[in-house]
Amino acid sequence: MIDLKNKILSMVSEDFAEIEHALKQNLNPYLDLISEVASHILFSGGKRLRPLLMILSARICGYKGNMDKTYSTIFEYLHAATLLHDDLVDGATLRRGKPVAHSIWGNSITVLTGDFLLGRSLSISAKTGLLKVIQIITKITEDMSQGEIHQLTRIGNLDLTEDEYMEIIRRKTAVLIQGACWTGALIADASEKEEKGLAEYGFDLGIAFQMADDLLDYTSDTSILGKEVGTDLKEGKLTLPVIYSLKKADYEDRIIMEKIITDKNFSFNDFEILIELLKKYGGLEYTKKLASKHIEKAKNSILFFEPSATKELLLNIADYALVRKA
Amino acid sequence: MIDLKNKILSMVSEDFAEIEHALKQNLNPYLDLISEVASHILFSGGKRLRPLLMILSARICGYKGNMDKTYSTIFEYLHAATLLHDDLVDGATLRRGKPVAHSIWGNSITVLTGDFLLGRSLSISAKTGLLKVIQIITKITEDMSQGEIHQLTRIGNLDLTEDEYMEIIRRKTAVLIQGACWTGALIADASEKEEKGLAEYGFDLGIAFQMADDLLDYTSDTSILGKEVGTDLKEGKLTLPVIYSLKKADYEDRIIMEKIITDKNFSFNDFEILIELLKKYGGLEYTKKLASKHIEKAKNSILFFEPSATKELLLNIADYALVRKA
Numbered sequence: 001m002i003d004l005k006n007k008i009l010s011m012v013s014e015d016f017a018e019i020e021h022a023l024k025q026n027l028n029p030y031l032d033l034i035s036e037v038a039s040h041i042l043f044s045g046g047k048r049l050r051p052l053l054m055i056l057s058a059r060i061c062g063y064k065g066n067m068d069k070t071y072s073t074i075f076e077y078l079h080a081a082t083l084l085h086d087d088l089v090d091g092a093t094l095r096r097g098k099p100v101a102h103s104i105w106g107n108s109i110t111v112l113t114g115d116f117l118l119g120r121s122l123s124i125s126a127k128t129g130l131l132k133v134i135q136i137i138t139k140i141t142e143d144m145s146q147g148e149i150h151q152l153t154r155i156g157n158l159d160l161t162e163d164e165y166m167e168i169i170r171r172k173t174a175v176l177i178q179g180a181c182w183t184g185a186l187i188a189d190a191s192e193k194e195e196k197g198l199a200e201y202g203f204d205l206g207i208a209f210q211m212a213d214d215l216l217d218y219t220s221d222t223s224i225l226g227k228e229v230g231t232d233l234k235e236g237k238l239t240l241p242v243i244y245s246l247k248k249a250d251y252e253d254r255i256i257m258e259k260i261i262t263d264k265n266f267s268f269n270d271f272e273i274l275i276e277l278l279k280k281y282g283g284l285e286y287t288k289k290l291a292s293k294h295i296e297k298a299k300n301s302i303l304f305f306e307p308s309a310t311k312e313l314l315l316n317i318a319d320y321a322l323v324r325k326a
Numbered sequence: 327m328i329d330l331k332n333k334i335l336s337m338v339s340e341d342f343a344e345i346e347h348a349l350k351q352n353l354n355p356y357l358d359l360i361s362e363v364a365s366h367i368l369f370s371g372g373k374r375l376r377p378l379l380m381i382l383s384a385r386i387c388g389y390k391g392n393m394d395k396t397y398s399t400i401f402e403y404l405h406a407a408t409l410l411h412d413d414l415v416d417g418a419t420l421r422r423g424k425p426v427a428h429s430i431w432g433n434s435i436t437v438l439t440g441d442f443l444l445g446r447s448l449s450i451s452a453k454t455g456l457l458k459v460i461q462i463i464t465k466i467t468e469d470m471s472q473g474e475i476h477q478l479t480r481i482g483n484l485d486l487t488e489d490e491y492m493e494i495i496r497r498k499t500a501v502l503i504q505g506a507c508w509t510g511a512l513i514a515d516a517s518e519k520e521e522k523g524l525a526e527y528g529f530d531l532g533i534a535f536q537m538a539d540d541l542l543d544y545t546s547d548t549s550i551l552g553k554e555v556g557t558d559l560k561e562g563k564l565t566l567p568v569i570y571s572l573k574k575a576d577y578e579d580r581i582i583m584e585k586i587i588t589d590k591n592f593s594f595n596d597f598e599i600l601i602e603l604l605k606k607y608g609g610l611e612y613t614k615k616l617a618s619k620h621i622e623k624a625k626n627s628i629l630f631f632e633p634s635a636t637k638e639l640l641l642n643i644a645d646y647a648l649v650r651k652a
Binding site (some may be wrong): 003028030031033034085088089108109111112114115118119120122123124126127129131134135138139141142144145146148149150152153156197302 | 355357359360381404414431434435437438439441442444445446448449451452453455457460461465466467468469470471472474475476478479646
């Protein structure tokens with residue numbers, strides 16, 4: 001696992017450095033305060049998955065221009081904008097081991113800096129001069145807010161179905177990762193086949209990525225994750241491991257699970273009991289398998305590309321999404 | 327004054343009906359809750375100034391298509407999105423005589439519905455297929471959030487200058503009204519001269535409109551205004567009437583004014599005293615004169631158009647911006 005991570009990192013170190021540079025260069029606010037708040041969320045050890053995927057997608061389609069790093073910021077700014085608003089919505093306290101923005105600067109500045117990042121993201125999209133790119137990205141902004149609202153309206157709802165969960169993570173996570181890969185193909189003026197393949201790769205990777213994220217909330221360590229384990233549950237967010245296990249549980253165990261889930265101050269011991277039940281009823285295993293299936297689908301979508309270092313990277317990133325620890 | 331309002335209303339009643347229809351038709355959320363929250367802000371007696379200006383600007387440039395009503399929603403959705411976020415930032419309680427959204431649905435839903443409206447607005451911009459329109463609108467989203475943050479960082483600051491005030495209202499208000507007029511010209515494939523004329527008209531109208539708004543906070547009645555008079559001051563927002571008067575006041579009067587301004591629980595009597603001082607030092611008069619100057623400039627920018635009912639309307643709307651009571 002560590003090997004896969006190191007392998008990927010060694011192959012993208014130059015891209016990473018250029019992404020960091022582009023993220024600093026393109027922020028351009030006229031107030032220092034915005035720079036400060038935006039930087040707090042932007043430069044706090046994010047994985048840069050979305051910009052990296054856009055750059056690699058463009059590269060595998062033969063992109064020869066020099067605007068890919070600039071365009072890649074669209075997806076990190078948009079991601080950061082939603083993190084700022086979502087952390088506030090969730091009442092989160094930590095993000096990547098650091099206090100969240102709204103706990104430092106208050107709700108108002110945080111909301112408005114999110115708006116600014118959204119605006120920057122869309123301004124840079126407009127710079128591509130490609131209507132299809134712009135349409136994809138504006139649609140993403142609609143989807144993401146709706147996905148988040150959908151999730152919010154189901155907080156603490158024990159009857160959330162797997163279908164609803166899929167609908168929520170599609171909008172909340174998958175469409176943005178899909179958009180990054182799709183845009184990469186579009187700026188490279190790719191063939192229809194390449195465009196479709198990368199869009200599908202991004203979509204399935206996005207679904208699997210979110211499922212893996214939801215698993216980490218039950219299987220990781222707080223110190224590695226950079227936020228508390230069990231946070232989703234504390235926020236009343238039911239994710240697939242729980243949804244599946246609740247459905248499968250017998251009456252008695254379901255009562256125990258419901259009691260823990262609805263108790264916002266559940267103890268560490270309660271959490272351990274819940275994890276045992278998630279194991280007993282296969283919720284963790286089921287989620288892992290479903291995520292694997294999406295990863296396989298993602299990889300299959302780009303198999304037709306000629307062998308190259310970039311293709312290998314995209315395949316490795318897909319595999320890594322499943323085994324990552326944070 | 328009433329005559330001018332009625333004259334304008336009689337000339338645009340059909341447009342108004344079509345704008346209302348388009349605002350309902352184009353919202354398209356997949357969740358009822360979003361529809362409910364968005365409708366609360368969208369259908370609460372807004373003036374529809376921005377969509378109307380876009381439609382009239384297109385018409386005066388000879389627009390013959392049937393998408394103007396749809397495109398006009400861009401500016402009302404964007405406006406509504408910022409109102410949702412700004413009311414939250416300001417801690418406002420009333421908007422157009424109704425409780426603000428965040429007091430009914432809470433901060434989270436309100437922030438996210440604002441995000442959704444922003445997304446809708448940009449998706450519809452993308453539908454125009456005109457890169458320049460998209461660039462103008464994405465730039466507006468950046469400007470508006472920065473203007474609001476700028477204002478927020480100067481809350482309660484007695485040293486706010488007229489220049490800073492102008493910079494804030496330019497970003498907060500003028501660029502959106504300018505964008506509406508400019509977009510009207512662009513969808514009508516107008517000449518450069520027409521495009522420039524309407525963009526300038528919108529900009530100066532926007533500046534004057536905001537100044538008139540800031541005056542109303544000192545000169546209107548709560549019942550007509552739909553929100554409490556003196557709200558800006560209660561929120562610590564210094565606007566031009568106060569900025570100018572503070573600068574002109576003698577030492578003794580400045581002390582009195584500062585005391586009232588910095589007291590968040592100032593009494594009705596305090597407020598009356600302040601208004602007397604705004605009159606004494608000419609802050610109200612100065613603001614009115616400056617707004618008039620911008621209205622004259624706005625009107626001059628479109629004088630070159632051939633005489634028409636649409637031109638008369640645009641001129642009347644400019645005049646009305648100054649004399650309106652709410």
